[in-house]
Amino acid sequence: MNVRKLTKILNSNAVLYTIEFQKRGLPHAHILIFLKDKSKCHDPSQIDDIICAEIPDKDEDPEAYAAVENYMMHGPCGEANTKSPCMVENRCTKHFPKKYNSETTIDEEGFPVYKRRDNGRQIKKGKATLDNRFVVPYNRDLLVKFQAHINVEWCNRSRSIKYLFKYIHKGVDYVVGLLKENTSKNETDEIKKYLEMRYISATEACWRLFQFDLNYRDPPVERLNFHLENEQQIIFPDSTDIRNIVRKEGVKETKFTEWMNANKHHEEARELTYADFPNRWVWKAKEKKMGKEKTRICNRKDLLCTSNKWRKVLPPDAAEHCQRMHVI
Numbered sequence: 001m002n003v004r005k006l007t008k009i010l011n012s013n014a015v016l017y018t019i020e021f022q023k024r025g026l027p028h029a030h031i032l033i034f035l036k037d038k039s040k041c042h043d044p045s046q047i048d049d050i051i052c053a054e055i056p057d058k059d060e061d062p063e064a065y066a067a068v069e070n071y072m073m074h075g076p077c078g079e080a081n082t083k084s085p086c087m088v089e090n091r092c093t094k095h096f097p098k099k100y101n102s103e104t105t106i107d108e109e110g111f112p113v114y115k116r117r118d119n120g121r122q123i124k125k126g127k128a129t130l131d132n133r134f135v136v137p138y139n140r141d142l143l144v145k146f147q148a149h150i151n152v153e154w155c156n157r158s159r160s161i162k163y164l165f166k167y168i169h170k171g172v173d174y175v176v177g178l179l180k181e182n183t184s185k186n187e188t189d190e191i192k193k194y195l196e197m198r199y200i201s202a203t204e205a206c207w208r209l210f211q212f213d214l215n216y217r218d219p220p221v222e223r224l225n226f227h228l229e230n231e232q233q234i235i236f237p238d239s240t241d242i243r244n245i246v247r248k249e250g251v252k253e254t255k256f257t258e259w260m261n262a263n264k265h266h267e268e269a270r271e272l273t274y275a276d277f278p279n280r281w282v283w284k285a286k287e288k289k290m291g292k293e294k295t296r297i298c299n300r301k302d303l304l305c306t307s308n309k310w311r312k313v314l315p316p317d318a319a320e321h322c323q324r325m326h327v328i
């Protein structure tokens with residue numbers, strides 16, 4: 001199953017993911033899925049339909065029970081295992097064990113507090129006996145299908161979404177290293193001393209060599225520019241004569257000026273804000289080659305299609321499906 005298929009099943013309208021590699025090389029993905037409005041959990045109890053943080057009934061659902069036992073139990077940590085990697089200063093950094101909760105709620109910060117009933121269900125891990133307070137939240141079907149650790153969390157507050165974006169794009173690990181001759185001299189070389197390098201495991205190196213995806217985003221996000229009158233940003237090589245640049249046909253037009261032009265000439269354009277405009281209209285930009293350098297001029301506009309052309313290009317219900325801005 002690929003991400004596109006998954007988003008279809010989940011009835012989502014946007015997705016992004018980043019693949020990261022742990023120190024020993026295992027890849028793992030951080031995936032953020034935006035559900036369509038009708039599929040969103042408006043009530044905390046609806047979260048229970050997608051996410052669970054309890055041990056399943058061994059007799060009713062043995063498959064799920066086995067998968068939770070194998071992949072979704074945190075620890076043992078705390079007093080049962082003070083040497084667990086999650087333990088710092090005698091406390092679990094992942095805040096396990098969680099508290100028992102009779103139902104799912106959302107706290108003041110906007111984070112979900114999942115249902116974890118004190119129902120006596122337990123799982124033995126080594127010498128420790130773990131209960132619902134140690135379950136990492138999961139989706140039953142994804143867990144059973146993929147047989148892997150898949151933590152599923154709900155987030156619906158701008159703060160938590162912003163946090164997630166930051167988290168999934170935090171980039172690769174870095175190490176500070178120094179290569180030096182094995183001599184007795186004690187010379188200080190600050191440049192050598194602060195040499196910063198990316199830490200890439202053998203698995204990640206192969207992943208990159210084979211050009212597998214490291215991140216994915218659908219629909220693509222396009223930044224709409226804006227500027228004061230006659231202060232359009234143009235990028236050109238130093239070696240180019242500025243007079244040739246300013247004389248070039250279409251150099252003044254940007255997405256912003258052409259949005260205003262479309263408003264001037266087409267009544268239907270006036271119904272849309274600048275941000276909503278790409279939902280219905282297509283922007284066409286063409287690459288320009290400047291002399292030998294082949295440098296691209298940013299924001300060079302060639303044509304903004306009319307809504308008539310838009311209707312010809314797409315099926316009748318396209319407006320609902322089309323969320324992306326096409327850059328051609």
Ligand SMILES: [Zn+2]
Binds near residue numbers: 075078087093095
């Ligand atoms: Zn822990």
